[in-house]
Amino acid sequence: MRSRIDRAVERLAFWTAMLGGAVLIAVLLLTVISIVGRGLIFAGLGPIPGDFELVEAGTAFAVLAFLPLCQFHRGHVTVDLFLARVGRRPNAVIDVIANLLMTAAAAVLTWRLALGLLDKRSYGETTFILQFPVWWSYAACLLGAGVFTLVCAYTVARSLGETRGRDGTRKISTR
Amino acid sequence: MTSLELGLWSFPVLLALIFLRLPIGLAMLLVGFAGTWLVTGSSVPILAQLKSLTYDTFSSYSLSIVPLFLLMGQFATRGGLSQALFKAAETWLGHRRGGVAMAAVGACAGFGAICGSSLATAATMGQVALPELRRYGYSGALATGCLAAGGTLGILIPPSVVLVIYAILTEQNIIKLFMAAMVPGVLAALGYMITIAIYVRVKPDSAGQRDPAGRDERLTALIQVWPVLVIFALVIGGIYLGWFTPTEGAAVGAAGTGLVALFNGGLTWRGLGECITGTAISTGMIFFIVLGAAVYNGFLAFSQLPQEAANTVATLGISPWLVLLAILACYLIFGCVMDSLSMILLTIPIFFPIVSALDFGLPAEEMALWFGVIVLIVVEVGLITPPVGMNLFVINSMAPDVPLARTYGGALPFVLSDVIRVAILILFPGITLGLVRLLY
Numbered sequence: 001m002r003s004r005i006d007r008a009v010e011r012l013a014f015w016t017a018m019l020g021g022a023v024l025i026a027v028l029l030l031t032v033i034s035i036v037g038r039g040l041i042f043a044g045l046g047p048i049p050g051d052f053e054l055v056e057a058g059t060a061f062a063v064l065a066f067l068p069l070c071q072f073h074r075g076h077v078t079v080d081l082f083l084a085r086v087g088r089r090p091n092a093v094i095d096v097i098a099n100l101l102m103t104a105a106a107a108v109l110t111w112r113l114a115l116g117l118l119d120k121r122s123y124g125e126t127t128f129i130l131q132f133p134v135w136w137s138y139a140a141c142l143l144g145a146g147v148f149t150l151v152c153a154y155t156v157a158r159s160l161g162e163t164r165g166r167d168g169t170r171k172i173s174t175r
Numbered sequence: 176m177t178s179l180e181l182g183l184w185s186f187p188v189l190l191a192l193i194f195l196r197l198p199i200g201l202a203m204l205l206v207g208f209a210g211t212w213l214v215t216g217s218s219v220p221i222l223a224q225l226k227s228l229t230y231d232t233f234s235s236y237s238l239s240i241v242p243l244f245l246l247m248g249q250f251a252t253r254g255g256l257s258q259a260l261f262k263a264a265e266t267w268l269g270h271r272r273g274g275v276a277m278a279a280v281g282a283c284a285g286f287g288a289i290c291g292s293s294l295a296t297a298a299t300m301g302q303v304a305l306p307e308l309r310r311y312g313y314s315g316a317l318a319t320g321c322l323a324a325g326g327t328l329g330i331l332i333p334p335s336v337v338l339v340i341y342a343i344l345t346e347q348n349i350i351k352l353f354m355a356a357m358v359p360g361v362l363a364a365l366g367y368m369i370t371i372a373i374y375v376r377v378k379p380d381s382a383g384q385r386d387p388a389g390r391d392e393r394l395t396a397l398i399q400v401w402p403v404l405v406i407f408a409l410v411i412g413g414i415y416l417g418w419f420t421p422t423e424g425a426a427v428g429a430a431g432t433g434l435v436a437l438f439n440g441g442l443t444w445r446g447l448g449e450c451i452t453g454t455a456i457s458t459g460m461i462f463f464i465v466l467g468a469a470v471y472n473g474f475l476a477f478s479q480l481p482q483e484a485a486n487t488v489a490t491l492g493i494s495p496w497l498v499l500l501a502i503l504a505c506y507l508i509f510g511c512v513m514d515s516l517s518m519i520l521l522t523i524p525i526f527f528p529i530v531s532a533l534d535f536g537l538p539a540e541e542m543a544l545w546f547g548v549i550v551l552i553v554v555e556v557g558l559i560t561p562p563v564g565m566n567l568f569v570i571n572s573m574a575p576d577v578p579l580a581r582t583y584g585g586a587l588p589f590v591l592s593d594v595i596r597v598a599i600l601i602l603f604p605g606i607t608l609g610l611v612r613l614l615y
Contacts, residue, residue, distance in 0.1 A: 020451075027243075028243060028426045031422070031427075034423075035427065062458070063242065063462045070458075076198035081512050083196050091196070105201060105205065112226045116230065145229070
């Protein structure tokens with residue numbers, strides 16, 4: 001039986017990814033509309049000004065919003081060659097270490113991203129065409145990075161549970 | 176330790192971490208972080224770099240093509256286009272000896288034209304074609320082998336996610352790279368079909384008979400694939416003709432396949448959610464490796480290793496062709512255990528300067544395109560070689576009655592076909608570069 005925490009974390013990762021997906025689809029539609037507008041310049045229409053700046057900001061947000069789900073579903077690429085035969089327990093211990101390191105990395109990345117946000121805000125840096133403050137995009141990304149760190153921390157606890165064999169099956173992702 | 180030695184030592188450390196089953200992106204991130212710290216003697220530079228590196232990497236306009244292509248592939252899978260492609264190929268080729276397997280390869284090539292990922296192509300076409308292949312009496316080895324090999328066409332035929340990454344790493348024009356991969360991609364599909372033709376003549380009991388389809392059936396089936404043709408022509412044609420940037424092309428393609436999925440009824444709210452979930456996991460995986468590689472490659476640049484390695488190899492006076500062969504051999508060996516994207520991100524920053532410093536009798540840009548396409552093919556071979564060939568795993572998991580060893584065996588003739596093709600492409604760079612020369 002899965003715990004309530006497990007389900008709550010999955011839901012958090014899932015909805016964060018959905019938010020990223022919504023932004024990605026918005027980026028897609030914006031780009032298509034911009035191309036159509038550019039094709040209809042003769043009819044008095046035009047491309048959306050600064051569309052590529054929105055594409056860049058949107059993609060960055062979407063990617064960070066996707067990372068928690070990837071971590072939750074063990075989506076990261078690993079080389080499963082030498083340790084495939086050593087049994088479940090040693091592998092579970094390695095999972096704990098890998099997830100601990102991942103959590104540390106995620107925390108450092110989030111921390112530095114937050115400092116980067118402060119930098120961009122104090123410089124008052126804006127994008128070239130649309131002139132919107134760059135720190136807005138940083139703030140949006142910080143949301144994804146924060147959730148990523150949380151989910152990483154949860155996966156440490158999850159893999160600890162697996163070393164005790166409480167959770168039974170350990171899935172190896174095929175992605 | 177000098178910085179150069181640190182750069183050299185980082186490789187065994189990195190490989191050790193990777194073989195200890197640490198996520199590849201994480202291993203690169205950690206080694207790059209520690210390495211930069213050691214080389215610069217303080218934690219300040221790397222920490223300062225990380226303030227903007229994450230955002231700068233993820234907001235790169237050239238990389239924004241990747242999630243859009245992945246979404247396009249998800250929509251294409253949902254839209255039933257794989258069934259239509261296989262049906263069309265089957266009615267035209269199915270009655271030949273080994274024809275249904277050839278049809279599976281042809282359909283993979285068609286699906287590769289709207290999908291930039293090998294695994295997705297293998298998985299999607301496997302679901303459609305595997306039951307049919309078994310129904311017509313094809314052996315487990317041939318059925319799984321040809322689909323695993325056909326899957327690699329997903330990345331060879333543009334659009335291709337790995338080529339996008341190569342283009343960014345080497346600062347090449349992505350449009351020209353897509354163009355350069357075109358003819359080799361078609362050659363790959365033809366080569367696989369020839370392989371099948373030989374295979375069924377050597378082992379006649381590995382394929383069954385299928386009655387020829389009538390003319391009406393063929394035409395109806397062909398008409399069903401029009402969305403694939405339209406989307407491919409629009410995306411690749413539009414990019415080649417300069418109507419839009421590659422990223423815009425990816426957006427158009429994703430919108431097109433999304434519409435097809437919507438009309439075919441595959442895109443309910445639930446279906447859309449699954450498309451986003453699939454895109455999210457693949458995107459997260461790819462971008463985390465890209466971020467790790469950015470940190471690691473930053474460290475390598477600090478250590479001066481790439482320039483030194485290039486100088487050393489250039490002054491050794493070894494034949495450039497020997498160096499090229501050695502590099503390709505490295506890729507074949509690493510490909511047995513590592514995935515293509517990680518390999519490209521890990522090795523191109525070292526190998527590309529080395530190859531660039533050598534003289535193959537080609538202008539610098541043409542050499543970069545030619546080398547990129549050859550490397551792409553060689554790393555894709557890794558997907559169908561044991562022990563770790565992801566395509567083999569994906570297809571084999573769909574055929575529970577076929578032992579993995581049979582799938583390994585079934586894929587082997589296709590590996591041979593790949594090797595022959597690589598040799599031809601190395602000997603005649605004009606095959607790869609012809610289309611680029613013609614259109615530019």
